[in-house]
Amino acid sequence: MLYSSTRRAFVIALLIAALGAGAERAVAEASDPLSSWNDGAAKQAILDFVKTTTDSSSPNFVAPEARIATFDQDGTLWVEHPIYSQVVYCLDRVPALVKAKPELANVEPFKTVLSGDREAIAKLSTHDLEKILAATLTGMTVDTFNAEAEKWIATAKDGRWKRPYTELTYQPMQEVLSYLRANGFKTYIVTGGGQDFVRVYSRRVYGIPPEQVVGTAGGTKYSYDQDGKPILTKEPKLLLNDNDAGKPEGIHFMIGRRPIAAFGNSTGDQQMLEYTGAGEGLRLKMLVLHDDAEREYAYGPAEGLPDTKVGTFTQDLYDEAKRDGWIVSSMKNDWKRIFEFDSAP
Amino acid sequence: MLYSSTRRAFVIALLIAALGAGAERAVAEASDPLSSWNDGAAKQAILDFVKTTTDSSSPNFVAPEARIATFDQDGTLWVEHPIYSQVVYCLDRVPALVKAKPELANVEPFKTVLSGDREAIAKLSTHDLEKILAATLTGMTVDTFNAEAEKWIATAKDGRWKRPYTELTYQPMQEVLSYLRANGFKTYIVTGGGQDFVRVYSRRVYGIPPEQVVGTAGGTKYSYDQDGKPILTKEPKLLLNDNDAGKPEGIHFMIGRRPIAAFGNSTGDQQMLEYTGAGEGLRLKMLVLHDDAEREYAYGPAEGLPDTKVGTFTQDLYDEAKRDGWIVSSMKNDWKRIFEFDSAP
Numbered sequence: 001m002l003y004s005s006t007r008r009a010f011v012i013a014l015l016i017a018a019l020g021a022g023a024e025r026a027v028a029e030a031s032d033p034l035s036s037w038n039d040g041a042a043k044q045a046i047l048d049f050v051k052t053t054t055d056s057s058s059p060n061f062v063a064p065e066a067r068i069a070t071f072d073q074d075g076t077l078w079v080e081h082p083i084y085s086q087v088v089y090c091l092d093r094v095p096a097l098v099k100a101k102p103e104l105a106n107v108e109p110f111k112t113v114l115s116g117d118r119e120a121i122a123k124l125s126t127h128d129l130e131k132i133l134a135a136t137l138t139g140m141t142v143d144t145f146n147a148e149a150e151k152w153i154a155t156a157k158d159g160r161w162k163r164p165y166t167e168l169t170y171q172p173m174q175e176v177l178s179y180l181r182a183n184g185f186k187t188y189i190v191t192g193g194g195q196d197f198v199r200v201y202s203r204r205v206y207g208i209p210p211e212q213v214v215g216t217a218g219g220t221k222y223s224y225d226q227d228g229k230p231i232l233t234k235e236p237k238l239l240l241n242d243n244d245a246g247k248p249e250g251i252h253f254m255i256g257r258r259p260i261a262a263f264g265n266s267t268g269d270q271q272m273l274e275y276t277g278a279g280e281g282l283r284l285k286m287l288v289l290h291d292d293a294e295r296e297y298a299y300g301p302a303e304g305l306p307d308t309k310v311g312t313f314t315q316d317l318y319d320e321a322k323r324d325g326w327i328v329s330s331m332k333n334d335w336k337r338i339f340e341f342d343s344a345p
Numbered sequence: 346m347l348y349s350s351t352r353r354a355f356v357i358a359l360l361i362a363a364l365g366a367g368a369e370r371a372v373a374e375a376s377d378p379l380s381s382w383n384d385g386a387a388k389q390a391i392l393d394f395v396k397t398t399t400d401s402s403s404p405n406f407v408a409p410e411a412r413i414a415t416f417d418q419d420g421t422l423w424v425e426h427p428i429y430s431q432v433v434y435c436l437d438r439v440p441a442l443v444k445a446k447p448e449l450a451n452v453e454p455f456k457t458v459l460s461g462d463r464e465a466i467a468k469l470s471t472h473d474l475e476k477i478l479a480a481t482l483t484g485m486t487v488d489t490f491n492a493e494a495e496k497w498i499a500t501a502k503d504g505r506w507k508r509p510y511t512e513l514t515y516q517p518m519q520e521v522l523s524y525l526r527a528n529g530f531k532t533y534i535v536t537g538g539g540q541d542f543v544r545v546y547s548r549r550v551y552g553i554p555p556e557q558v559v560g561t562a563g564g565t566k567y568s569y570d571q572d573g574k575p576i577l578t579k580e581p582k583l584l585l586n587d588n589d590a591g592k593p594e595g596i597h598f599m600i601g602r603r604p605i606a607a608f609g610n611s612t613g614d615q616q617m618l619e620y621t622g623a624g625e626g627l628r629l630k631m632l633v634l635h636d637d638a639e640r641e642y643a644y645g646p647a648e649g650l651p652d653t654k655v656g657t658f659t660q661d662l663y664d665e666a667k668r669d670g671w672i673v674s675s676m677k678n679d680w681k682r683i684f685e686f687d688s689a690p
Contacts, residue, residue, distance in 0.1 A: 142597055220594050
């Protein structure tokens with residue numbers, strides 16, 4: 001009896017192993033994991049990198065726990081033009097803010113935002129924008145903020161495509177996220193945008209849980225409400241400015257180890273890619289180049305495209321990328337489609 | 346042909362599901378997952394909590410992605426008396442520090458530490474200790490720090506048991522960590538100790554990866570070394586004081602959602618347990634009471650034990666625990682053994 005049950009367990013274990021390996025192969029071979037990418041250097045670089053770092057017989061093999069991949073969000077995973085979606089959120093919050101604090105109605109920059117004058121709003125200074133961000137992103141409990149942001153992200157629509165912002169993620173990059181995860185990578189968003197804001201939809205939209213979102217973050221303050229219930233209130237105190245040098249600093253703080261792959265699209269991602277590349281062993285560094293005015297937008301002075309303050313891609317960054325073997329992926333040439341709702345390739 | 350291969354895939358899927366469920370049950374029933382715990386209210390509370398939150402037919406069911414459990418380290422997962430292990434590390438680093446900066450040899454508090462006079466060292470003020478911590482935990486690159494701390498933790502030994510500090514983890518709590526993980530929980534350390542310090546050994550010692558360690562943390566600064574290679578340098582700038590109210594604040598910052606289970610042992614964990622308990626649905630809150638002078642230590646004024654500055658457990662905390670249904674686990678009565686090297690139960 002003992003023998004037969006042990007033997008049965010052994011046979012079951014063998015079956016599981018065989019079926020497991022078979023299923024894995026089946027999934028891997030089932031279809032092209034990067035089907036929205038045109039064949040070319042960028043697509044091949046991703047496929048080669050994943051193959052060699054996950055092949056235990058390869059000198060480039062990386063243990064599963066060290067397979068950390070970081071992705072900028074704005075301009076890398078979803079549309080950032082004409083302006084970051086989170087800024088639209090903050091502007092959209094101003095009427096409710098003024099309703100709660102009527103004394104702001106005649107105070108700038110809130111007065112201009114309330115006027116609805118798009119030209120005047122577009123001319124607001126960085127300092128004015130910071131005032132609006134602080135007033136609409138702090139001062140409430142984290143639960144209240146989450147509820148407000150969730151409601152907005154579920155209903156607000158982009159002006160060009162008339163679709164929810166969450167449908168404006170890049171299908172080729174979604175495929176990279178899925179492909180990396182299917183190969184044992186842990187995928188992180190490392191965004192200059194608000195950490196709390198992105199966490200509201202990261203799981204649903206990217207399959208990335210809140211704890212794998214690193215972003216610009218303010219402090220919170222623990223206290224008790226009138227019923228004695230513990231609450232956390234968002235404070236206007238910057239803890240992490242997750243842009244430029246703040247990206248590797250934030251990665252060290254939040255993740256504690258160096259990524260082996262990093263994806264970005266602007267000078268704000270430069271240090272993250274440098275830091276990723278400075279580790280030992282093979283590393284994947286990729287920049288998305290917005291050169292497709294027809295299907296999305298075209299900006300960045302590299303290759304003669306117009307300059308921009310939203311997602312700046314300088315000639316210096318382009319030169320560093322070329323010099324150090326980073327992949328510059330052209331949306332126009334490398335991507336079969338931009339969005340999931342574009343016709344399937 | 347199409348039909349048969351579809352049908353074959355379906356049969357395989359059924360088989361995998363059936364075998365998977367069977368394997369899971371087999372593992373769960375294989376042996377007592379909390380074998381170092383005496384039968385009693387504390388052990389039963391853990392077993393009941395895990396059973397009801399992971400049973401999809403239970404009203405207390407929690408989706409796997411929300412199964413977040415947080416553990417204090419010092420005094421909850423390993424020995425904290427007579428003094429936190431990390432403080433010993435910092436004191437041990439002083440000779441190397443003075444070798445690199447000889448001008449410190451005659452400056453207090455370094456002079457006292459160098460003297461080796463244990464009584465004088467024990468009398469150093471908090472301010473003096475902070476100077477030593479800042480001088481030994483900051484100013485170097487994160488890679489240098491990791492190498493120094495790794496070397497120390499591999500060789501340094503506790504004075505009482507003459508064993509590496511990493512062997513002084515509590516076996517019953519290690520079992521709780523494993524049991525929770527086997528049931529789909531994500532386990533975090535949320536420590537007042539240094540985040541970078543604990544991350545050096547967290548995977549090896551607790552099975553917890555660096556990114557799941559939240560601790561007291563300073564900022565880092567991104568720059569380039571003389572060869573142009575990117576480096577991160579540890580700065581004496583406090584970003585997160587992960588004690589008291591800092592624990593829920595740190596949890597929100599680093600994890601972004603509320604734990605459903607939290608474990609601590611002192612007033613430094615009070616707010617973490619309150620915050621955990623204030624969420625909707627069933628929550629597990631547990632405090633470890635150090636009441637076993639023979640096998641470990643006995644301290645905290647609760648139940649007449651002596652007070653201490655290291656792991657303070659006030660009568661107020663004890664009263665709050667009893668009032669709000671937190672479990673107070675007695676090391677003396679609830680734990681069959683303290684360490685793995687104690688004779689097996």
